[in-house]
Amino acid sequence: MSVSVALCFTGWASAQEDVSARQLEAMARLAPLAGDWVVTGQIMGPDGAQPLEPGTAQADYAFNDRGLEETARIDLGSDGLTELRTLFSYDPYREIYRLSVMDDAFGLLDIYEGDFDAEGRLVTTNLRADTSYPIEGGQLHFKLIHDFTASEGHDFEVHMSADGGESWMLYFDQHYARAG
Numbered sequence: 001m002s003v004s005v006a007l008c009f010t011g012w013a014s015a016q017e018d019v020s021a022r023q024l025e026a027m028a029r030l031a032p033l034a035g036d037w038v039v040t041g042q043i044m045g046p047d048g049a050q051p052l053e054p055g056t057a058q059a060d061y062a063f064n065d066r067g068l069e070e071t072a073r074i075d076l077g078s079d080g081l082t083e084l085r086t087l088f089s090y091d092p093y094r095e096i097y098r099l100s101v102m103d104d105a106f107g108l109l110d111i112y113e114g115d116f117d118a119e120g121r122l123v124t125t126n127l128r129a130d131t132s133y134p135i136e137g138g139q140l141h142f143k144l145i146h147d148f149t150a151s152e153g154h155d156f157e158v159h160m161s162a163d164g165g166e167s168w169m170l171y172f173d174q175h176y177a178r179a180g
């Protein structure tokens with residue numbers, strides 16, 4: 001009996017090492033996010049695109065390199081300064097990236113899930129988790145696109161949908177350039 005328990009434990013430990021290796025490999029794909037950034041961009045409003053004042057973002061690996069945490073401070077002009085905290089993780093059992101995002105304006109934890117697309121962009125939505133925002137006559141969902149394909153910095157877009165993801169409209173368009 002002790003031999004079969006030892007063999008079971010050895011098989012389990014080996015499977016856990018494989019899961020851990022896949023998780024670390026997936027998180028390594030987020031390396032372009034790590035560091036200190038100057039964030040510029042625009043927000044789409046009823047009067048068209050409005051430029052954002054330059055903001056900042058800091059992202060560092062956390063939880064033994066199994067997570068990446070970003071704090072971004074975005075100046076929305078007359079709407080004030082907002083701070084966003086995002087925790088990036090990878091679920092090796094479901095083979096999906098998961099982001100949890102909280103802002104200081106609403107304090108609601110928003111959950112996004114997705115993966116890298118064929119163009120090398122991390123695309124996540126809050127559709128499955130349905131952590132949507134109520135609007136008159138429905139719900140507002142979001143899609144986040146992190147594009148690491150640029151040679152200098154990376155781009156980040158937020159799209160919104162009022163029809164459950166059937167169509168998307170650009171809401172934020174930001175560029176991250178290395179600080180300093």
